[in-house]
Amino acid sequence: MAEIFWLIxxxxxxxxxxxxxxxxxxxKRYVSFQACGAVFVSFGLAAFSFLGLLxxxxxxxxxxxxxxxxxxxxxxKAGFSFxxxxxxxxxxxxxxxxxxLIHIYSVGYMSQDKGxxxxxxxxxxxxxxxxxxxxxSNMVLMFVGWxxxxxxxxxxxxxxxxxxxxxxxxxxxxxxxxIGDAGFVLGILFLVMTVGSSEFSAIEAAIGNGLLSQxxxxxxxxxxxxxxxxxxxxxxxxxWLPDAMEGPTPVSALIHAATMVTAGVYMVARLNVLYTFSxxxxxxxxxxxxxxxxxxxTMALVQNDIKRVLAYSTISQLGYMxxxxxxxxxxxxxxxxxxxxxxxxxxxxxxxxxxxxxSGEQDMRRMGGLKKYxxxxxxxxxxxxxxxxGVPFLSGFFSKDAILTQAxxxxxxxxxxxxxxxxxxxxxxxxxxxxxxxxxxERLDPEAKKHLHESPKVMTVxxxxxxxxxxxxxxxxxxxxxxxxxxxxxxFLEPVIKPAAEGHLGLGTEWFLILISVVVAFLGIFIAHxxxxxxxxxxxxxxxxxxxxxxxxxxxxxxxxxxDGAVVNPLITGSxxxxxxxxxxxxxxxxxxxxxxxxFFGKILSYLQTGLVKDYALIFLLGIVIFIGVLLF
Amino acid sequence: MIPASYFxxxxxxxxxxxxxxxxxxxxxxxxxxxxEIMLNAxxxxxxxxxxxxxxxxxxxxxxxxxxxxxxxxxIGLAIIMLIFRQKKSIKTEDMRSMKG
Numbered sequence: 001m002a003e004i005f006w007l008i009x010x011x012x013x014x015x016x017x018x019x020x021x022x023x024x025x026x027x028k029r030y031v032s033f034q035a036c037g038a039v040f041v042s043f044g045l046a047a048f049s050f051l052g053l054l055x056x057x058x059x060x061x062x063x064x065x066x067x068x069x070x071x072x073x074x075x076x077k078a079g080f081s082f083x084x085x086x087x088x089x090x091x092x093x094x095x096x097x098x099x100x101l102i103h104i105y106s107v108g109y110m111s112q113d114k115g116x117x118x119x120x121x122x123x124x125x126x127x128x129x130x131x132x133x134x135x136x137s138n139m140v141l142m143f144v145g146w147x148x149x150x151x152x153x154x155x156x157x158x159x160x161x162x163x164x165x166x167x168x169x170x171x172x173x174x175x176x177x178x179i180g181d182a183g184f185v186l187g188i189l190f191l192v193m194t195v196g197s198s199e200f201s202a203i204e205a206a207i208g209n210g211l212l213s214q215x216x217x218x219x220x221x222x223x224x225x226x227x228x229x230x231x232x233x234x235x236x237x238x239x240w241l242p243d244a245m246e247g248p249t250p251v252s253a254l255i256h257a258a259t260m261v262t263a264g265v266y267m268v269a270r271l272n273v274l275y276t277f278s279x280x281x282x283x284x285x286x287x288x289x290x291x292x293x294x295x296x297x298t299m300a301l302v303q304n305d306i307k308r309v310l311a312y313s314t315i316s317q318l319g320y321m322x323x324x325x326x327x328x329x330x331x332x333x334x335x336x337x338x339x340x341x342x343x344x345x346x347x348x349x350x351x352x353x354x355x356x357x358x359s360g361e362q363d364m365r366r367m368g369g370l371k372k373y374x375x376x377x378x379x380x381x382x383x384x385x386x387x388x389x390g391v392p393f394l395s396g397f398f399s400k401d402a403i404l405t406q407a408x409x410x411x412x413x414x415x416x417x418x419x420x421x422x423x424x425x426x427x428x429x430x431x432x433x434x435x436x437x438x439x440x441x442e443r444l445d446p447e448a449k450k451h452l453h454e455s456p457k458v459m460t461v462x463x464x465x466x467x468x469x470x471x472x473x474x475x476x477x478x479x480x481x482x483x484x485x486x487x488x489x490x491x492f493l494e495p496v497i498k499p500a501a502e503g504h505l506g507l508g509t510e511w512f513l514i515l516i517s518v519v520v521a522f523l524g525i526f527i528a529h530x531x532x533x534x535x536x537x538x539x540x541x542x543x544x545x546x547x548x549x550x551x552x553x554x555x556x557x558x559x560x561x562x563x564d565g566a567v568v569n570p571l572i573t574g575s576x577x578x579x580x581x582x583x584x585x586x587x588x589x590x591x592x593x594x595x596x597x598x599x600f601f602g603k604i605l606s607y608l609q610t611g612l613v614k615d616y617a618l619i620f621l622l623g624i625v626i627f628i629g630v631l632l633f
Numbered sequence: 634m635i636p637a638s639y640f641x642x643x644x645x646x647x648x649x650x651x652x653x654x655x656x657x658x659x660x661x662x663x664x665x666x667x668x669e670i671m672l673n674a675x676x677x678x679x680x681x682x683x684x685x686x687x688x689x690x691x692x693x694x695x696x697x698x699x700x701x702x703x704x705x706x707x708i709g710l711a712i713i714m715l716i717f718r719q720k721k722s723i724k725t726e727d728m729r730s731m732k733g
Contacts (some may be wrong), residue, residue, distance in 0.1 A: 609732055611728070
């Protein structure tokens with residue numbers, strides 16, 4: 001097996017370099033061809049390496065390719081090295097596969113934009129950074145990818161930087177991520193300090209031979225999880241993701257749904273040995289995930305912006321992935337990551353298609369009845385919604401059920417109940433979105449209606465492909481009731497993720513849990529149907545009866561306002577006070593007074609200058625006479 | 634044979650004359666000339682030294698001084714020319730723009 005997997009990230013990197021340098025002068029057709037082609041080549045390489053991995057014997061360790069030694073300080077070494085094992089293979093396939101479809105879609109979506117080449121340059125750069133993140137074989141290189149995707153996220157959220165709100169959202173995402181990253185860096189430093197290396201294999205070995213104490217492992221796991229909270233938008237660092245919707249919609253699909261935001265989940269799954277060993281962090285992760293899942297779902301219930309509903313939905317689904325990782329079902333968490341990549345990017349791209357059709361309208365209150373105008377977008381949107389709602393036989397059902405079953409099996413009943421509550425709301429808000437957008441009376445802006453059109457083929461074909469995978473992707477990870485061998489996905493991951501201790505659930509219990517999941521999904525859809533199709537008065541009635549609660553949800557629990565009041569404003573007023581009292585008075589005062597002191601003494605000394613050459617020469621002579629006099633006597 | 638001390642004495646007289654001229658005269662040309670006299674006084678001292686004690690290095694130094702003096706005279710005259718074009722004068726007291 002030729003080791004070509006390390007080439008995967010470099011193809012988009014090369015493309016990004018060319019586009020950054022020459023993109024402006026290249027014709028649009030060529031830009032699209034190169035950007036999409038680079039990701040496709042990457043995908044081909046990833047698929048080829050993946051096939052090689054399938055054929056390799058299971059006891060064969062991970063493939064590691066060290067390109068060069070990057071950092072060498074004393075005993076600590078960090079190589080620029082990539083690792084290819086089942087986990088990174090799946091991630092690389094998702095990133096390049098979904099990424100490729102989104103690139104194609106962008107060709108249509110961004111065709112009128114004047115920053116066309118810049119957009120694709122950043123998109124390629126993002127793909128490179130994400131691939132470095134998932135293929136890195138040590139924490140330090142992973143951190144490079146981790147920051148790289150953060151940078152690209154910032155660049156792409158603020159892509160339309162002429163809009164102040166977009167520029168602000170980009171900065172917000174960047175700054176909130178910094179808070180998480182502080183924890184992440186500390187975690188890496190502690191790891192390096194105790195283990196002496198940040199290679200994943202070395203970390204596992206250190207835990208195996210007792211080099212790492214449990215207390216320290218817990219500390220490291222928590223610090224790294226803080227980083228994951230930032231990147232994956234978990235409580236309380238979730239505030240940046242809804243604002244990130246200011247970016248172009250394909251960016252939201254790629255970065256803020258399918259790939260970057262799942263980096264935290266990937267990191268926890270990658271270090272599953274550490275998290276299992278620490279023992280106490282798992283429940284914390286699960287609890288944060290469950291609270292986020294419910295909390296974000298409640299906010300999604302009342303949003304009117306089609307993309308914001310999807311943003312809160314993403315936060316909520318990321319919560320589910322963390323539930324999976326927290327209860328020890330890392331494979332289930334990654335499985336949900338993988339199915340979520342398909343249906344959530346499908347939903348975002350389909351929403352983008354709706355927005356495109358309505359000339360930029362994002363408010364669902366000015367949509368409705370679009371079903372007959374958008375014959376392609378409507379069915380694929382429906383597929384995505386059904387998949388995320390957890391309706392049986394679609395991908396989302398299998399992965400969400402796997403997580404909830406595992407949570408139940410680990411006796412985490414609180415988590416399980418929270419997860420179910422989140423599932424009802426998920427089904428509800430997705431169908432609320434469907435009904436408000438595609439059904440009911442038309443509330444369109446007359447101007448938008450004039451230009452109403454279905455999106456071009458270049459956008460609808462990727463949608464159809466994603467819809468296909470949203471339906472079928474789940475069949476590689478069937479629930480255990482269908483036989484031990486049904487979970488192909490989990491068994492493929494076994495070299496990286498040791499299967500969790502068996503939950504010892506009876507066959508009856510498992511069927512019962514599946515039944516509950518099904519009931520929950522249909523309950524949510526049914527309520528949405530009742531609220532928004534049958535009796536449209538109910539939501540207004542509820543708002544009228546619980547105005548405070550509605551306002552609380554509508555204003556996103558005032559989290560942004562709390563942060564403004566508790567952190568941002570004190571910082572600003574404090575900085576202004578320091579500016580006025582310290583910068584202006586002390587620093588500027590010191591500099592200015594030293595300047596005027598120099599001027600003052602200069603003025604005094606300048607009286608010595610007569611300007612007459614003869615005077616100078618006389619002093620010169622005197623000097624020489626004194627000099628010689630001293631020399632002689 | 635004239636004793637070397639006579640040459641040294643002549644050298645000192647020339648040098649002092651150069652200094653006095655430099656400080657008493659007020660035009661740049663004369664001052665330049667007095668600098669040349671001082672330089673040549675030094676030359677004479679070196680040559681007297683070389684003659685009296687067979688110290689050949691002193692002769693080499695004289696060549697250097699003559700070269701430097703030639704260059705100095707060329708540049709000095711050029712500067713004086715330019716100053717005259719600007720100020721229509723070569724009196725030193727007319728050049729006081731460095732006064733504090």
